[in-house]
Amino acid sequence: MGNKQINIARPTFLGNERKYVLDALDSGWVSSIGPYIDSFEKSFAAYHGAKHAIATHNGTIALHLALAASGIGEGDEVIVPDLTFIATANSVRYCHATPILTDVSPGDWNISPEEVRKAITPATKAILPVHLYGNPAAMKEIMEIAGEHNLLVIEDCAEALGALYQERKVGTFGDIGCFSFFGNKIITTGEGGMCITNNDELAERMRILRDHGMNRNKKYWYDHPGFNYRMTNMQAALGLAQMEQVDKLIAARDEIYQAYCSELGASSVVRLQDVNGQRNVNWMFTVRITGMTFDRRDAIMDMLKDLCIDSRPVFYPISLMPFYHDAIYTPGELIHSFAISQEGISLPTYVGLTREEIKFIAESLLGCIEIAGE
Numbered sequence: 103m104g105n106k107q108i109n110i111a112r113p114t115f116l117g118n119e120r121k122y123v124l125d126a127l128d129s130g131w132v133s134s135i136g137p138y139i140d141s142f143e144k145s146f147a148a149y150h151g152a153k154h155a156i157a158t159h160n161g162t163i164a165l166h167l168a169l170a171a172s173g174i175g176e177g178d179e180v181i182v183p184d185l186t187f188i189a190t191a192n193s194v195r196y197c198h199a200t201p202i203l204t205d206v207s208p209g210d211w212n213i214s215p216e217e218v219r220k221a222i223t224p225a226t227k228a229i230l231p232v233h234l235y236g237n238p239a240a241m242k243e244i245m246e247i248a249g250e251h252n253l254l255v256i257e258d259c260a261e262a263l264g265a266l267y268q269e270r271k272v273g274t275f276g277d278i279g280c281f282s283f284f285g286n287k288i289i290t291t292g293e294g295g296m297c298i299t300n301n302d303e304l305a306e307r308m309r310i311l312r313d314h315g316m317n318r319n320k321k322y323w324y325d326h327p328g329f330n331y332r333m334t335n336m337q338a339a340l341g342l343a344q345m346e347q348v349d350k351l352i353a354a355r356d357e358i359y360q361a362y363c364s365e366l367g368a369s370s371v372v373r374l375q376d377v378n379g380q381r382n383v384n385w386m387f388t389v390r391i392t393g394m395t396f397d398r399r400d401a402i403m404d405m406l407k408d409l410c411i412d413s414r415p416v417f418y419p420i421s422l423m424p425f426y427h428d429a430i431y432t433p434g435e436l437i438h439s440f441a442i443s444q445e446g447i448s449l450p451t452y453v454g455l456t457r458e459e460i461k462f463i464a465e466s467l468l469g470c471i472e473i474a475g476e
């Protein structure tokens with residue numbers, strides 16, 4: 103072992119993926135009209151027990167569509183965790199609103215309800231929790247705060263398809279749940295995204311805005327300056343086949359999680375996200391290594407690379423990006439997002455990774471940590 107390249111992620115096609123995509127191609131319906139779009143949306147909605155599912159071209163614009171349909175605009179503030187993929191905050195900016203970056207909880211690495219409370223102002227319109235790395239955020243507390251202050255909740259479930267919070271699927275707590283189907287996600291459509299909601303009005307607005315703002319009863323009459331955020335029939339064909347496999351894919355990721363835990367569990371310097379009794383989906387197995395700096399963390403990743411093991415740094419806090427310095431809620435107090443970021447490394451996680459490979463990756467990581475600590 104040691105020579106074969108182990109990538110960080112890889113898509114898995116176990117079922118009808120090829121058949122459905124070829125069928126979409128053969129049918130000639132390659133753009134955003136075609137039967138697979140409807141079937142994929144229906145299957146996604148049914149999986150979540152949601153009334154509506156609206157497919158989009160990617161997860162970033164699913165977030166933008168959700169915020170735009172919710173009426174978020176200039177002068178509004180949206181509370182966002184500081185530790186997330188940049189698209190979460192950018193989607194707020196696309197609406198000319200202000201993302202208010204709040205520190206995350208040191209345990210589950212997700213948006214902290216206490217910090218959310220502190221960040222609320224008269225301009226606050228929404229909370230945008232992220233279920234980071236497939237680990238559910240504290241939705242009970244978030245929904246309580248939202249109820250007290252009459253705030254919208256848009257869930258960023260890009261990394262957490264199938265995760266359960268109190269036995270209920272993430273994405274079904276807030277007003278809208280948004281998903282990504284990028285190639286490294288739980289299911290993929292190449293690029294792709296989805297918004298789910300039980301709210302008829304929000305669903306209708308999202309459908310209209312997704313299609314340039316065109317009036318649903320009068321072709322080429324536009325009531326709003328909307329967007330072209332539609333998914334193609336080819337993407338949806340892939341998505342439908344992936345949804346047929348989703349439980350299998352998640353179960354396989356669970357096994358990878360358990361295998362990594364048993365290999366790394368005895369280490370006193372490796373820590374994981376607290377699951378808090380919820381059901382995470384192992385989107386990307388991510389560890390926090392006590393005492394790391396950005397430089398030492400990067401040195402570990404370089405050493406892993408020399409062993410042909412791909413790894414990935416945890417996201418940098420959004421507050422470190424120069425163009426978001428004006429958005430920080432409590433400058434200098436985003437302690438946990440910074441600490442988790444500099445100590446965090448994601449390890450290869452994909453269906454098909456063998457037990458032997460996991461053992462090799464874990465042993466290599468522990469070896470590299472020791473060298474980096476010297």
Ligand SMILES: Cc1ncc(COP(=O)(O)O)c(C=O)c1O
Nearest residue numbers: 160161162187189260282283284
């Ligand atoms: C937390 C989070 N939000 C949003 C996105 C955006 O999704 P996409 O890459 O499909 O635009 C991603 C995906 O990479 C993500 O990880």
